[in-house]
Amino acid sequence: MATDNTGWRAEGIVKVYSGIQVLKGVSISLRPGEVIGLVGHNGAGKSTLLKCLSGAVTPEAGTISLDGEALTLTSPQDALHRGISTVYQELALLPNLTVTENIFLGEELTKGGTLDRRGMREVARDLTRQFNLEVDVDRRLGDYPVATRQLLEIAVATHRDAKYLLLDEPTTALESAQVEQFLALVRELSKDRGLGILLIDHKMSELYAVADRIVALVDGEVRIDADVASVSEEAIVEAITGEPATTVGADHQVTLDRDEPTSPPGDVVLKVENLRNKDLEDVSLTAHAGRVLGIYGLIGSGRTEFLRTLIGLGAVDSGSIELFGAPYTPKSPADAQRRGIAYLTEERKIDGIIPLRDSVSNAVLPVINRYSRYGLQLQPGRLRAAGNEYMDTMRVRGSRTAPVASLSGGNQQKVLLARVLAQHPKVLLLDEPTKGVDIGVKVEIHRMLRALAAEQGLTVIVVSSEEEEVLAVADDVVIFSDGYCSGETQHAAGLTDADLRKAAWSH
Numbered sequence: 001m002a003t004d005n006t007g008w009r010a011e012g013i014v015k016v017y018s019g020i021q022v023l024k025g026v027s028i029s030l031r032p033g034e035v036i037g038l039v040g041h042n043g044a045g046k047s048t049l050l051k052c053l054s055g056a057v058t059p060e061a062g063t064i065s066l067d068g069e070a071l072t073l074t075s076p077q078d079a080l081h082r083g084i085s086t087v088y089q090e091l092a093l094l095p096n097l098t099v100t101e102n103i104f105l106g107e108e109l110t111k112g113g114t115l116d117r118r119g120m121r122e123v124a125r126d127l128t129r130q131f132n133l134e135v136d137v138d139r140r141l142g143d144y145p146v147a148t149r150q151l152l153e154i155a156v157a158t159h160r161d162a163k164y165l166l167l168d169e170p171t172t173a174l175e176s177a178q179v180e181q182f183l184a185l186v187r188e189l190s191k192d193r194g195l196g197i198l199l200i201d202h203k204m205s206e207l208y209a210v211a212d213r214i215v216a217l218v219d220g221e222v223r224i225d226a227d228v229a230s231v232s233e234e235a236i237v238e239a240i241t242g243e244p245a246t247t248v249g250a251d252h253q254v255t256l257d258r259d260e261p262t263s264p265p266g267d268v269v270l271k272v273e274n275l276r277n278k279d280l281e282d283v284s285l286t287a288h289a290g291r292v293l294g295i296y297g298l299i300g301s302g303r304t305e306f307l308r309t310l311i312g313l314g315a316v317d318s319g320s321i322e323l324f325g326a327p328y329t330p331k332s333p334a335d336a337q338r339r340g341i342a343y344l345t346e347e348r349k350i351d352g353i354i355p356l357r358d359s360v361s362n363a364v365l366p367v368i369n370r371y372s373r374y375g376l377q378l379q380p381g382r383l384r385a386a387g388n389e390y391m392d393t394m395r396v397r398g399s400r401t402a403p404v405a406s407l408s409g410g411n412q413q414k415v416l417l418a419r420v421l422a423q424h425p426k427v428l429l430l431d432e433p434t435k436g437v438d439i440g441v442k443v444e445i446h447r448m449l450r451a452l453a454a455e456q457g458l459t460v461i462v463v464s465s466e467e468e469e470v471l472a473v474a475d476d477v478v479i480f481s482d483g484y485c486s487g488e489t490q491h492a493a494g495l496t497d498a499d500l501r502k503a504a505w506s507h
């Protein structure tokens with residue numbers, strides 16, 4: 001805790017949603033140059049705290065002060081003018097505007113009463129260069145991958161004279177090289193430029209790499225607030241999950257018992273040969289029943305486009321696909337679903353959740369036909385019961401009747417996984433399945449996916465930017481690079497993080 005008045009301090013913050021105290025009197029302080037790592041289970045209240053501190057929501061009780069002076073923040077703009085800049089989980093920049101327009105949104109430069117387009121473009125170029133972002137500042141932001149947009153959000157946040165930076169899970173969309181770049185940036189911004197940074201992150205290794213202090217929130221209360229040197233990862237994992245760290249594992253060692261027998265490759269379920277389209281140069285691979293196939297590759301390597309092509313969202317210009325031994329031409333997501341393929345998107349906000357429907361409906365909507373008697377009359381009771389069961393399996397925390405958009409980010413991700421399970425698929429295509437999911441549940445999801453393959457004979461295909469995740473969950477691994485996949489499969493058990501990174505770069 002700060003002993004003098006420098007920095008900002010929040011005390012006794014209480015936030016209530018639907019009669020429930022989501023924050024139960026949280027106190028936290030941040031000094032210039034300091035990095036706080038804020039951790040906690042999905043739904044612990046981390047994003048809500050950040051929103052209270054940035055003026056996006058008003059707490060029911062509590063005080064915030066800056067350098068000893070009491071503050072009442074009325075909006076994020078208000079906070080911004082006082083030097084508090086925030087990057088939320090939901091990206092806020094506008095995809096239809098250019099990179100430059102996004103950087104200056106609402107704060108455009110003028111010269112002689114007119115917009116100074118040239119000046120703005122120059123600043124934009126400088127800023128993107130500083131952040132090693134290879135973007136054309138005149139292009140639409142929406143043309144760039146999520147990772148680029150995420151880094152740009154951070155660039156924009158620091159650009160506006162920020163003294164304090166609040167970041168909500170900024171690394172979920174980044175791959176390892178970009179994460180390293182981001183962590184270096186956090187160090188530079190805090191230690192060289194003196195910014196105070198509050199960083200929400202589920203990955204212990206990232207927090208231990210940059211944080212000076214760790215604050216762990218559990219069910220809306222501060223459970224740990226300690227210098228990073230004085231608190232062990234195990235203690236934090238235990239506080240968050242309520243289980244000893246030895247059974248859960250910190251994120252960098254989320255490995256399952258690799259001695260467990262993996263089933264030998266069963267029938268070939270999916271065989272892709274020389275698949276080509278505008279995003280895929282030449283992709284061949286084979287996936288078997290009863291196995292988990294990990295697809296590893298850098299962002300832009302074609303891994304996401306490949307999954308989308310398999311469900312009919314990308315054209316097949318040439319090459320062949322066989323599904324269960326018969327030729328398969330992907331037509332549409334609905335057709336793919338009828339053939340037993342379930343797909344989890346990486347972009348839950350764009351083509352995932354239906355924000356205004358509740359979580360149970362979100363999980364079961366794609367299989368609604370199964371619950372209508374004689375194809376006519378819906379059986380809502382059975383439907384909800386089934387939905388609730390999947391919510392339990394995925395340990396979704398939060399209201400099941402409120403709009404799913406009011407659930408925490410990690411819990412929304414779990415709802416989407418529940419939706420995939422509800423389809424009783426034979427083939428699972430999962431793009432970044434544990435994005436934003438907390439440490440405890442992440443391990444559970446890995447176990448569940450392996451069990452679905454080993455015990456029920458499903459074919460599970462997982463795309464992940466995290467080497468640890470690929471190695472923890474997959475039996476076999478293929479590498480995507482620049483739209484190519486040779487089809488050469490390696491056993492995950494013998495591989496290391498470094499092997500994967502090297503392979504992805506050297507193809």
Ligand SMILES: Nc1ncnc2c1ncn2[C@@H]1O[C@H](COP(=O)(O)OP(=O)(O)OP(=O)(O)O)[C@@H](O)[C@H]1O
Nearest residue numbers: 017042043044045046047048398406407408409410
């Ligand atoms: N606008 C809202 N309306 C109703 N409930 C909300 C709203 N925003 C958050 N909540 C609830 O507050 C609780 C805390 O959510 P919050 O998003 O702060 O969690 P979190 O710790 O950031 O989780 P995650 O790690 O999943 O991002 C959750 O139970 C969530 O459903």
